[in-house]
Amino acid sequence: DAGVIQSPRHEVTEMGQEVTLRCKPISGHNSLFWYRQTMMRGLELLIYFNNNVPIDDSGMPEDRFSAKMPNASFSTLKIQPSEPRDSAVYFCASSLAYTEAFFGQGTRLTVV
Amino acid sequence: GENVEQHPSTLSVQEGDSAVIKCTYSDSASNYFPWYKQELGKGPQLIIDIRSNVGEKKDQRIAVTLNKTAKHFSLHITETQPEDSAVYFCAANSGGGADGLTFGKGTHLIIQP
Numbered sequence: 473d474a475g476v477i478q479s480p481r482h483e484v485t486e487m488g489q490e491v492t493l494r495c496k497p498i499s500g501h502n503s504l505f506w507y508r509q510t511m512m513r514g515l516e517l518l519i520y521f522n523n524n525v526p527i528d529d530s531g532m533p534e535d536r537f538s539a540k541m542p543n544a545s546f547s548t549l550k551i552q553p554s555e556p557r558d559s560a561v562y563f564c565a566s567s568l569a570y571t572e573a574f575f576g577q578g579t580r581l582t583v584v
Numbered sequence: 585g586e587n588v589e590q591h592p593s594t595l596s597v598q599e600g601d602s603a604v605i606k607c608t609y610s611d612s613a614s615n616y617f618p619w620y621k622q623e624l625g626k627g628p629q630l631i632i633d634i635r636s637n638v639g640e641k642k643d644q645r646i647a648v649t650l651n652k653t654a655k656h657f658s659l660h661i662t663e664t665q666p667e668d669s670a671v672y673f674c675a676a677n678s679g680g681g682a683d684g685l686t687f688g689k690g691t692h693l694i695i696q697p
Contacts, residue, residue, distance in 0.1 A: 477629075507685050515628070515673065517684035528684065563627050572618065573685065575627030 476576035490552040495565030507563040586611040590688025607674035614676040
């Protein structure tokens with residue numbers, strides 16, 4: 473299995489622009505998680521889905537952030553409009569319920 | 585919600601020595617405690633996990649202990665090697681693995697040759 477696949481690996485955008493991060497979970501996994509990693513705040517859970525349904529989005533920082541999972545093999549995290557403080561590494565992870573969560577390689581986002 | 589504290593933030597040990605990283609959690613309902621290793625430029629990777637129905641688990645040079653009463657758990661790495669150098673994260677989960685994890689802030693482990 474190729475593991476959790478995230479794209480792009482790196483994204484540099486200007487403040488105010490829309491950014492879309494993409495994730496393909498491991499086939500057969502029914503839970504998907506979006507995390508944000510910064511030096512100051514560490515790894516923070518933003519939102520997670522179970523069977524494509526958002527279960528807990530309490531970690532989404534603001535209305536500028538939105539996430540979708542239209543099917544079991546694809547999810548997006550969108551930031552609109554982006555701000556410099558959104559600069560971070562964003563990770564997607566997937567799991568089969570009650571088992572280990574597998575992380576992707578992350579997307580390093582820089583907003584200038 | 586859950587709060588996980590991890591220490592130390594940086595740990596330097598001589599190659600061949602043991603390393604211990606400690607974490608505490610706040611939610612007594614938490615029942616799943618994984619440890620992740622993150623190398624530079626990569627995503628976290630699970631190295632060992634423990635559930636609340638056991639007190640200790642070993643996998644070769646790595647072991648994890650859990651004290652539910654005190655709400656703390658520890659990672660022990662014996663006979664450290666250069667490839668053990670990385671950032672290690674503890675985490676806790678009250679959903680037993682079905683919900684999102686709450687992570688500690690990480691420990692940068694440095695193995696001195």
